[in-house]
Amino acid sequence: MQAYEFINNLIPPLKLKDKVKLALNWMEEIRTDILPVVEDSRFLGFITEDLVFTINNPETSIAEISLDNVSCFVYQDKHIYDVIKVASEFHSNMIAVVDRENNYLGVVTMEDAISAFADSLSIQSNGAVLVLSMNMTDYSLFEIARIIESENTKILSSFLSSDPLDDSKIKLTLKLDKTELRHVKATLERFGYRILDHFQEEEGISGEQERIDNLFRFLQI
Structure with missing residues (x-):
């Protein structure tokens, strides 16, 4: 029941050089309102649909945006309980997973975390x-x-x-x-x-x- 076991490999990370329009396209394609931003294997935070609409410029690069929830992550060996706890603290539907050297491994969605938590109980x-x-x-x-x-x-x-x-x-x-x-x-x-x-x-x-x-x-x- 460790966090890395529930990483959703269908959620792609954005890079700082990517533009807002790419974030919107990916959000629409995978039906989410939030995506992680990663650079050089380091998790930098999340970009949300609300944040994108506030900027209102599809050509803006991710590097120009102040990202949300930069500390919304757990280490890979943490229990699924910790994933749900962090998600609740940051009011986020997605939690990043990193290793002990802070290398980005992926994300766990709240849907996946709740399913795992329900099974465990x-x-x-x-x-x-x-x-x-x-x-x-x-x-x-x-x-x-x-x-x-x-x-x-x-x-x-x-x-x-x-x-x-x-x-x-x-x-x-x-x-x-x-x-x-x-x-x-x-x-x-x-x-x-x-x-x-x-x-x-x-x-x-x-x-x-x-x-x-x-x-x-x-x-x-």
Whole structure:
């Protein structure tokens, strides 16, 4: 799950000598609104469709433009989690990948990163999502798993974050292998766990949009 594994080789880098009209042509051809700019194997930043339209001169060279997100990159051995984190920090749909000598290797698109992230969290597996709230001192995944498994249910993956309703608590999001949560919820509540929300997924649903929707539900974005 390292960044270099998800490099999209269909995204070409622009050079400083290239003109804006070439950027527009490539954007239209590969259906994107952002492209990387590279010179001598060094990542220099991104040029966006909005930036191009602001310049409003197709003959302008890339060298004359102040590029966006010059620090929007990750090292090749970083996990796909880091790719999504950097993309979120820079509000970018594309992240450059470089080696430890800062040589440009390619880019990862957010679509590819989300697909990889969804796979790593078992989002594609049939089941349901359960969201719990608790104090950090009460958090024990071993104990929670023991309770859930007592109802013949398995935890496929988990995600820990702050509780948006209470800063003093944490939120634990669990992907379970069963779609029916009634007994699991009742057992967890009997042990004192507070359930914030749950999502029971329908079986047999497929497609990229459903995959992304499931991921967002899992992360509570």
